[in-house]
Amino acid sequence: MTRTERTSPLTAARELAPVLARRAPEYDEAGTFPQADFDDLRAAGLLGLMVPTRLGGAGASFADYVDVAAALATGAGATALIFNMHASVTGALAHTPDDVARAMGAPPSYFVARDRVLADAAAGALYAVAMSERGVGSRLSQVTTRYARTADGFRITGSKAFVSGAGHADAYLVAARAAEAESDGEPVVSYFLVPAGAGVTVEPTWNSLGMRATGSHDLHLDVTVPADALLGGVEGLTLLLAQVMPHWLVASYAAVYVGVARSAVDAASAHLTERGLQHLSAARARLGRADAAVAAARLVVAEAARRVDADPGAEETRRWAWRAKLLAGDTAAQVATSMLEAAGTSATRRGHALERIYRDARCGALQPPTSDVCADWLGVAALDGDPDRDTAVPRW
Numbered sequence: 001m002t003r004t005e006r007t008s009p010l011t012a013a014r015e016l017a018p019v020l021a022r023r024a025p026e027y028d029e030a031g032t033f034p035q036a037d038f039d040d041l042r043a044a045g046l047l048g049l050m051v052p053t054r055l056g057g058a059g060a061s062f063a064d065y066v067d068v069a070a071a072l073a074t075g076a077g078a079t080a081l082i083f084n085m086h087a088s089v090t091g092a093l094a095h096t097p098d099d100v101a102r103a104m105g106a107p108p109s110y111f112v113a114r115d116r117v118l119a120d121a122a123a124g125a126l127y128a129v130a131m132s133e134r135g136v137g138s139r140l141s142q143v144t145t146r147y148a149r150t151a152d153g154f155r156i157t158g159s160k161a162f163v164s165g166a167g168h169a170d171a172y173l174v175a176a177r178a179a180e181a182e183s184d185g186e187p188v189v190s191y192f193l194v195p196a197g198a199g200v201t202v203e204p205t206w207n208s209l210g211m212r213a214t215g216s217h218d219l220h221l222d223v224t225v226p227a228d229a230l231l232g233g234v235e236g237l238t239l240l241l242a243q244v245m246p247h248w249l250v251a252s253y254a255a256v257y258v259g260v261a262r263s264a265v266d267a268a269s270a271h272l273t274e275r276g277l278q279h280l281s282a283a284r285a286r287l288g289r290a291d292a293a294v295a296a297a298r299l300v301v302a303e304a305a306r307r308v309d310a311d312p313g314a315e316e317t318r319r320w321a322w323r324a325k326l327l328a329g330d331t332a333a334q335v336a337t338s339m340l341e342a343a344g345t346s347a348t349r350r351g352h353a354l355e356r357i358y359r360d361a362r363c364g365a366l367q368p369p370t371s372d373v374c375a376d377w378l379g380v381a382a383l384d385g386d387p388d389r390d391t392a393v394p395r396w
Contacts, residue, residue: 013071020075027213048122050091056122063305073259077360078213110233128169130160138368199223210359251321254328257364268339326374329364336361
């Protein structure tokens with residue numbers, strides 16, 4: 001099948017969802033990377049979702065991504081979460097306008113390197129995000145991974161945690177800080193796309209409550225990369241981009257957890273029907289409330305996505321991005337808990353869809369930025385403060 005003959009990305013995601021759901025128990029139980037799922041995503045062209053059509057991709061908007069990620073998550077939350085990380089890399093590259101990149105100081109070589117990375121994704125390359133660190137989380141200003149200039153590139157040393165898809169990605173988006181700070185003492189934090197291979201080591205540490213199949217192991221780095229591995233072509237853009245384009249660091253997770261929440265409702269409905277318990281009014285009431293909660297969260301995520309596509313840098317867009325993450329994470333946990341209670345003890349057995357979905361859903365509020373961080377950000381904004389700076393601990 002040629003690229004032009006492929007079904008739309010959303011149709012492909014919806015068709016794949018039940019296939020992913022059938023595989024999910026095995027990958028979850030073993031805590032292993034869902035290789036067959038990504039073989040299917042690659043064949044469907046979904047790894048090129050965010051890539052411009054001129055480079056062989058689908059040219060998707062952020063709203064398109066939200067629809068596809070939510071659809072995939074109704075089948076397997078872990079697979080959708082790994083996909084989210086890949087889309088965060090390709091989407092941020094594809095959606096940063098050329099004039100904005102130039103205004104930030106990007107040299108001509110950046111555009112050549114960017115197009116190569118995106119074209120590789122359309123051809124099937126998988127990217128992962130290596131940003132979080134133990135004891136630091138996702139606060140970019142606090143990362144301890146260091147980089148230093150070499151004669152023809154950069155040497156990067158350090159360790160990362162929670163790297164979804166570790167050991168299976170073709171390259172990793174690594175946040176690292178320069179050995180020397182700015183003259184005002186502020187850290188210089190930059191993004192690098194580091195190819196898998198020598199100097200990049202995976203330590204199998206992932207044995208978690210939920211999202212087990214993401215294989216989010218630790219990553220150790222002692223590697224030298226060429227100059228064009230510096231994304232943007234300019235040092236120090238990382239913290240700026242985190243504030244100007246927060247949707248890939250904040251709201252993109254929301255789509256996944258809305259899909260997970262929907263899968264909890266569907267699994268509970270199937271369980272109750274299979275056991276002839278659909279006549280129980282208490283169970284029906286729980287289903288009704290859950291359905292309404294998921295629909296409400298989905299609308300907030302859709303509004304955030306609409307605003308991202310219309311005006312990604314606007315202050316109100318940023319508020320909607322944080323609202324989306326907060327509501328999606330909390331809704332997934334609350335809905336999955338209620339659906340498990342509605343289904344009863346039999347649904348808590350390992351191997352039951354609701355048991356796995358419940359564990360996956362519990363991770364939404366913990367995914368950075370956590371629900372408490374999101375709520376605090378929104379609270380500072382509601383008090384007319386600067387939520388990125390008017391706090392004791394920096395957001396990024």
